[in-house]
Amino acid sequence: MKIHPHDRVLEELLLGLSKRDQGVLFHLNECARCRSHLYYLPRKESAAPEAPYAASLDRLQGRLESWARVVEAERDEAPDLFVELMGRPAERWEEILRTDSRFQSWGLFELLIDRSREMVTRDAQFAEDLGKLALLLSEHLDASRYGEDLIEDLRARAWGYVGNARRSRSDLHGAEDAFREAISHLEKGTGDTLERAILFDLLGSLRRAQRRFEEALDLLLKAVSIFLKDGERHRAGRSLVNMSIVYSHSGCAEEGIPVLFQSLELIDAEHEPRLLLCAKHNLITYLADAGRVQEARSLYRETRSLYRDFGEPWVQNRRHWVKGKIANGLGNFDRAEALFLEARQGFLAEGIPYDTALVSLELAHLYARQGRTADLKRLAGEIVPIFASRRIHREALAALAFLKQAMEAEAAGVELIARIAEFLRRAENDPALKFEPPARES
Amino acid sequence: MNRDRPRPGTVEVIEILERLRPVLEWIFEGYGIPPEKAERIVEESCRVLAGKRLRRQNPAVWLLHTIVERCERSGEEEGLEDPPA
Numbered sequence: 034m035k036i037h038p039h040d041r042v043l044e045e046l047l048l049g050l051s052k053r054d055q056g057v058l059f060h061l062n063e064c065a066r067c068r069s070h071l072y073y074l075p076r077k078e079s080a081a082p083e084a085p086y087a088a089s090l091d092r093l094q095g096r097l098e099s100w101a102r103v104v105e106a107e108r109d110e111a112p113d114l115f116v117e118l119m120g121r122p123a124e125r126w127e128e129i130l131r132t133d134s135r136f137q138s139w140g141l142f143e144l145l146i147d148r149s150r151e152m153v154t155r156d157a158q159f160a161e162d163l164g165k166l167a168l169l170l171s172e173h174l175d176a177s178r179y180g181e182d183l184i185e186d187l188r189a190r191a192w193g194y195v196g197n198a199r200r201s202r203s204d205l206h207g208a209e210d211a212f213r214e215a216i217s218h219l220e221k222g223t224g225d226t227l228e229r230a231i232l233f234d235l236l237g238s239l240r241r242a243q244r245r246f247e248e249a250l251d252l253l254l255k256a257v258s259i260f261l262k263d264g265e266r267h268r269a270g271r272s273l274v275n276m277s278i279v280y281s282h283s284g285c286a287e288e289g290i291p292v293l294f295q296s297l298e299l300i301d302a303e304h305e306p307r308l309l310l311c312a313k314h315n316l317i318t319y320l321a322d323a324g325r326v327q328e329a330r331s332l333y334r335e336t337r338s339l340y341r342d343f344g345e346p347w348v349q350n351r352r353h354w355v356k357g358k359i360a361n362g363l364g365n366f367d368r369a370e371a372l373f374l375e376a377r378q379g380f381l382a383e384g385i386p387y388d389t390a391l392v393s394l395e396l397a398h399l400y401a402r403q404g405r406t407a408d409l410k411r412l413a414g415e416i417v418p419i420f421a422s423r424r425i426h427r428e429a430l431a432a433l434a435f436l437k438q439a440m441e442a443e444a445a446g447v448e449l450i451a452r453i454a455e456f457l458r459r460a461e462n463d464p465a466l467k468f469e470p471p472a473r474e475s
Numbered sequence: 476m477n478r479d480r481p482r483p484g485t486v487e488v489i490e491i492l493e494r495l496r497p498v499l500e501w502i503f504e505g506y507g508i509p510p511e512k513a514e515r516i517v518e519e520s521c522r523v524l525a526g527k528r529l530r531r532q533n534p535a536v537w538l539l540h541t542i543v544e545r546c547e548r549s550g551e552e553e554g555l556e557d558p559p560a
Contacts, residue, residue, distance in 0.1 A: 085510045086500045086503055086510050088510070090500075090514065090517065093521075097492075097518060097521050098489060100522065143528045187527070224541075225523050225541070226541070226544075263536060263540060264532055264537065268532070
């Protein structure tokens with residue numbers, strides 16, 4: 034302002050000021066320091082913090098909510114649609130999925146895939162059928178609604194379960210084809226690391242069945258690494274159990290021991306107590322077989338209550354068997370014999386010939402160590418029903434027949450029995466293994 | 476015997492997103508991701524999370540890793556492009 038203000042203007046200014054502001058004005062009149070500060074006041078206000086992402090994320094939240102509401106509504110309807118579909122004749126399922134739009138939903142797609150996974154241990158053929166139905170349904174899903182890449186992820190998983198079902202039916206070529214499809218769909222998917230690790234784990238089981246052990250271990254290790262990175266400790270624990278089985282099938286069960294110890298740290302017992310029991314039971318067995326009997330006994334004691342939670346014969350027969358191994362290792366032969374006999378009886382009742390044969394060999398080994406030839410001869414007679422089974426392959430039967438003859442001829446020593454038992458253990462997971470009769474002990 | 480935990484549903488995914496939001500904004504800024512692209516990355520990742528019945532032990536960790544990986548990939552893709560003449 035170049036012109037001095039009129040007194041009236043000054044008066045108006047003074048009268049318009051509060052007492053506090055009048056005080057500030059009079060102070061300015063007296064204080065050159067504060068007057069000089071006025072030249073650079075007010076300070077330029079710092080720019081408001083930029084929030085370039087806030088608007089985007091707000092917009093997205095609304096969109097995401099409405100999309101997910103649709104998906105959840107479809108999930109709610111899916112169980113009824115599944116029941117309705119299964120209630121129709123199987124030969125009409127494909128036609129219904131193709132033509133009835135009610136069934137062309139994300140919820141039913143997911144449910145079919147989940148059922149395919151769940152069915153594999155009970156009915157592998159049905160598991161495969163459900164997986165293939167899911168794949169057929171996926172051809173009729175609205176990609177613009179659900180996202181093509183998300184559909185590809187689930188196609189990959191469906192093919193993975195189809196492959197797993199084929200593996201469990203010993204259709205290894207078919208399983209290989211299915212996994213090839215799974216990988217090809219996964220590559221077109223969202224890049225979900227969890228999906229990738231699940232597929233690696235399933236493919237690891239196929240490689241194990243194909244006896245491509247190095248590849249199996251490599252895939253499972255990759256799966257474990259991804260699971261751990263994503264905070265999926267339980268799934269990592271499951272893959273470690275799978276790895277220990279690979280070691281066992283490759284004849285290196287002892288290498289599975291540290292792997293199983295690690296899995297115990299990761300498995301969520303509340304979520305899947307059966308997996309915890311499986312890991313602990315395998316660990317007890319491997320420890321006992323490796324001669325680490327005290328450790329096996331201590332872990333068995335810890336696991337007793339978990340064994341009790343699973344009363345079914347499948348579990349209890351194995352519990353008796355492993356207890357027998359521990360008793361045998363501790364030199365408590367009477368107890369071991371009683372437990373082996375109990376396990377053997379259980380396997381016979383359940384119609385599980387291979388395990389009947391294996392536990393019979395543990396008994397034979399025990400009798401041979403004690404020089405109980407009469408009991409060995411009796412056991413040889415009891416092996417006969419096992420031969421009637423069609424579920425033991427030719428080479429394993431040849432080994433058992435050889436042993437039976439030796440036992441009857443009182444020529445079966447500890448070493449021969451141990452060698453036949455080892456052959457049977459390996460042949461269980463390798464039907465191509467050839468039996469070569471060892472030279473008889475004198 | 477399996478006792479499944481609830482899968483991340485809509486509410487949980489939105490809650491996770493809310494919780495991660497300050498970190499996400501910081502990550503996007505760090506990677507120099509434009510807002511539109513950030514929006515797409517978060518949307519795609521959240522759809523994967525909410526769109527699958529998979530039981531995830533730690534969905535927040537998964538979401539964070541996925542978004543960071545996508546930002547990294549996006550940075551790599553940008554790096555592959557020729558600079559403007």
